[in-house]
Amino acid sequence: EIVLTQSPDTLSLSPGERATLSCRASQIVRSNYLAWYQQKPGQAPRLLIYGASSRDTGIPDRFTGSGSGTDFTLTISRLESEDFAVYYCQQYGSSRTFGQGTKVEIK
Amino acid sequence: QVQLQQSGPGLLKPSQTLSLTCVISGFSVSRNSWDWIRQSPSRGLEWLGRTYYNSKWYNEYAESVKSRITVTADTSKNQFSLQLNSVTPEDTAVYYCTRSVQWGAFDIWGQGTVVTVSS
Numbered sequence: 001e002i003v004l005t006q007s008p009d010t011l012s013l014s015p016g017e018r019a020t021l022s023c024r025a026s027q028i029v030r031s032n033y034l035a036w037y038q039q040k041p042g043q044a045p046r047l048l049i050y051g052a053s054s055r056d057t058g059i060p061d062r063f064t065g066s067g068s069g070t071d072f073t074l075t076i077s078r079l080e081s082e083d084f085a086v087y088y089c090q091q092y093g094s095s096r097t098f099g100q101g102t103k104v105e106i107k
Numbered sequence: 108q109v110q111l112q113q114s115g116p117g118l119l120k121p122s123q124t125l126s127l128t129c130v131i132s133g134f135s136v137s138r139n140s141w142d143w144i145r146q147s148p149s150r151g152l153e154w155l156g157r158t159y160y161n162s163k164w165y166n167e168y169a170e171s172v173k174s175r176i177t178v179t180a181d182t183s184k185n186q187f188s189l190q191l192n193s194v195t196p197e198d199t200a201v202y203y204c205t206r207s208v209q210w211g212a213f214d215i216w217g218q219g220t221v222v223t224v225s226s
Contacts, residue, residue, distance in 0.1 A: 001170070035212040044216035045152070050209045088152060092211025095169065096142075096154035 002027050002091050004099035012107040019076040021102045023089035028069050030093030036065055036074045037088045039101075045088060049074065079104070109133040111204050111217035119224045125191040129204030129217055136160075136180045140207035141187045143178060146219075147200035157207060158187055194224045 003026040013019055023034070032052040037045035047056045049065035052072055062077040076083055084106050089099040115127035129141070140159035146152050156168040158178045168176050177190040191198060202222055206215040 031210075033211055037213075044203055044219055045213070046216075047212055047214045050212035050214075054209075056212075056214060090152070090212070092207075095167075096211055098152035098154070100151050 002029065002094050002097050004089050004091060004097055006087075006089060006099035006102045008102060009100075010103045010105060012105050013079055014107045015079050015081055017079050019074075019079055019083070019104055021074040021076075021087055021104075023067075023072040023074070023099050025070040025072070025091060027094070029072075029091045032068050032072075033091060033093040034065075034067070034072050035090045035092065036063075037090065038083075038085045039088065040085045048087075076104075109206065109215050111206070111215055113202070113204055113217040113220045115220055115222075117221050117223060119194050119222065120226055121195055121224060122193055123224075125189070125194050125198065125202075125222060125224075127189045127202055127204070127220055127222075128186055129188070130184070130186045131206075132185075134206070136182055136185050136187055140211075141178075141180065142205045142207050142213065143189045144203045144205055144213065145198075145200040145222075146203070149197075150200070153200075155189070155191075159207075196224050198222065199224045 007022045034052045036049040039045040053065045064075045086101045086103045110132045112130045137160045142157040143155040156178045175192045180187040201219045204217040205213040208214045
């Protein structure tokens with residue numbers, strides 16, 4: 001099973017700042033089959049990025065996914081109030097597994 | 108607009124069978140893959156299994172629940188279902204049905220069902 005480790009656990013930032021979230025896989029993720037999700041309290045996760053770098057429909061371009069192999073990054077260029085949430089990475093190159101999440105909170 | 112509507116009981120006793128159904132609107136169950144995922148504080152987000160049609164129906168299950176899980180589709184009702192046998196308190200979680208796209212990313216989610224297993 002591919003284990004995904006996200007860092008940091010919590011990111012404290014102000015609106016307008018840049019957020020950089022990391023996701024490291026225990027093995028190479030086949031074909032960069034890596035997705036990112038945003039989850040707010042009481043809601044289901046929302047797909048942001050698939051294939052490591054492709055935005056899902058309607059996702060603002062301030063969200064950027066990058067990386068390959070075992071190291072992946074989600075960057076939020078300028079945080080808006082609605083971006084404060086928990087973010088998860090997920091791989092689907094070998095079965096499907098999720099990271100433990102990174103909470104982006106208001107500083 | 109594709110939507111998923113979940114239904115099923117929220118309280119079970121240990122050893123009972125968890126049964127959830129997900130009705131699909133705006134899309135055919137015979138296209139794409141349809142998955143079940145659960146979320147709990149102790150286990151985080153955990154993929155459980157899926158069903159998909161490719162000339163015939165196929166299933167794939169997580170090793171952690173493989174001996175207890177069944178995912179099926181009903182084309183006449185355009186829905187799919189989860190059955191998890193012999194539940195324990197460790198199966199307490201929010202259960203989600205989802206649509207899988209692009210080989211395994213989950214783009215549409217149901218509203219979630221809180222399932223509690225307690226004697």
